[in-house]
Amino acid sequence: MYTTIIGESVTEAADWLNSGKVVAIPTETVYGLAGNAFNEEAVLRIFKAKNRPHFNPLIVHTHSLDMVAAFATDIPDAAVELARAFWPGPLTLLLKKQAIIPDLVTAGSDKVAIRVPAHPLALSLLGRLAFPLAAPSANPFGYVSPTTAAHVHQGLAGVIPYILNGGPSGVGVESTIVDIDDNKLIIRRKGGISLEMIRAVAKVEVLQRTHAHEHPVAPGQLKSHYATLTPLYTGNLPELLNRFAGSRIAVIGFGELAEASGYANFNLSEKADTDEAARNLFRVMREADACGADVIAAALLPEKGIGAAINDRLKRASVVNKAW
Numbered sequence: 367m368y369t370t371i372i373g374e375s376v377t378e379a380a381d382w383l384n385s386g387k388v389v390a391i392p393t394e395t396v397y398g399l400a401g402n403a404f405n406e407e408a409v410l411r412i413f414k415a416k417n418r419p420h421f422n423p424l425i426v427h428t429h430s431l432d433m434v435a436a437f438a439t440d441i442p443d444a445a446v447e448l449a450r451a452f453w454p455g456p457l458t459l460l461l462k463k464q465a466i467i468p469d470l471v472t473a474g475s476d477k478v479a480i481r482v483p484a485h486p487l488a489l490s491l492l493g494r495l496a497f498p499l500a501a502p503s504a505n506p507f508g509y510v511s512p513t514t515a516a517h518v519h520q521g522l523a524g525v526i527p528y529i530l531n532g533g534p535s536g537v538g539v540e541s542t543i544v545d546i547d548d549n550k551l552i553i554r555r556k557g558g559i560s561l562e563m564i565r566a567v568a569k570v571e572v573l574q575r576t577h578a579h580e581h582p583v584a585p586g587q588l589k590s591h592y593a594t595l596t597p598l599y600t601g602n603l604p605e606l607l608n609r610f611a612g613s614r615i616a617v618i619g620f621g622e623l624a625e626a627s628g629y630a631n632f633n634l635s636e637k638a639d640t641d642e643a644a645r646n647l648f649r650v651m652r653e654a655d656a657c658g659a660d661v662i663a664a665a666l667l668p669e670k671g672i673g674a675a676i677n678d679r680l681k682r683a684s685v686v687n688k689a690w
């Protein structure tokens with residue numbers, strides 16, 4: 367047990383990490399629970415702190431594209447092009463791993479997930495360490511991802527020594543995970559970089575295969591991810607309000623797709639700005655979960671840009687998907 371400190375000291379975070387411990391770090395997507403990716407004991411501590419099953423691999427974070435050759439090999443041109451376009455930023459690339467990355471990090475896969483996060487504190491921390499950081503989102507396994515230091519504290523107080531506070535995450539949904547196979551780019555998880563953005567820079571075919579329910583390639587695609595404790599339903603709000611009439615309903619809306627007639631009402635973005643909605647998503651899901659409602663009813667956004675990633679998170683948080 368630790369007395370978990372929330373602070374802004376990159377030095378203190380580095381000290382804990384250099385001694386093999388895990389700390390929470392800010393990124394532009396969500397907060398990460400970071401440990402030395404070369405050190406199996408540190409990686410084991412991450413799994414333990416999150417209560418995460420070992421078959422679910424971790425993303426390795428580094429501070430520049432130049433570092434990637436130290437952990438990955440046979441890097442396709444299409445991957446380098448994406449990295450040049452979107453790093454630092456919410457893009458994760460699946461690349462053939464080198465032996466220096468423990469199998470525990472990749473759950474036995476011969477590919478390692480790598481990204482360069484865009485948060486200045488994360489980059490400053492990574493720049494002063496002699497190793498990359500393995501980091502899943504800093505939430506107990508299965509729960510909603512954290513976008514503030516306070517969210518991390520709610521889930522992991524006592525379990526980790528330090529939370530590096532970098533303010534609220536600016537993007538608000540996790541990175542887009544891209545695999546490269548047979549000179550094609552395959553989106554495995556929707557995220558902060560949209561399909562449209564990737565298509566705009568890619569010189570090769572871009573596919574989206576994020577629905578591998580039975581044999582997930584990215585096990586983050588598993589059931590009851592991002593789940594609130596309060597049952598959450600997605601769909602048409604008037605219909606949901608009707609269906610749950612008599613219950614206390616927390617409504618999550620977007621722009622015009624909002625209702626003011628719930629027990630508690632949240633709007634991801636009153637001006638229907640999808641970037642703002644992404645930034646607010648996990649905070650609003652947590653607030654809706656904590657407001658005393660019996661059910662949460664969430665509207666789905668237009669399925670374009672980062673709206674597709676928001677819809678993905680809402681659908682995977684929904685009770686329908688918990689039954690997979």
Ligand code: TXA
Pocket residue numbers: 393395396397398399422423424425456458460471472475477478479481483501502503504539540541542543555583584585586587
């Ligand atoms: O934005 C993000 O990606 C955040 C921040 C902290 O960087 N991290 C994050 O990590 O979302 P996590 O662990 O919550 O989700 C990582 C996803 C999981 O679905 C995992 O299965 C997948 O990445 N993944 C990691 N390594 C993989 C690998 N070698 N092959 C396939 N999928 C992998």
Ligand code: MG
Pocket residue numbers: 502503511586
């Ligand atoms: Mg996660």
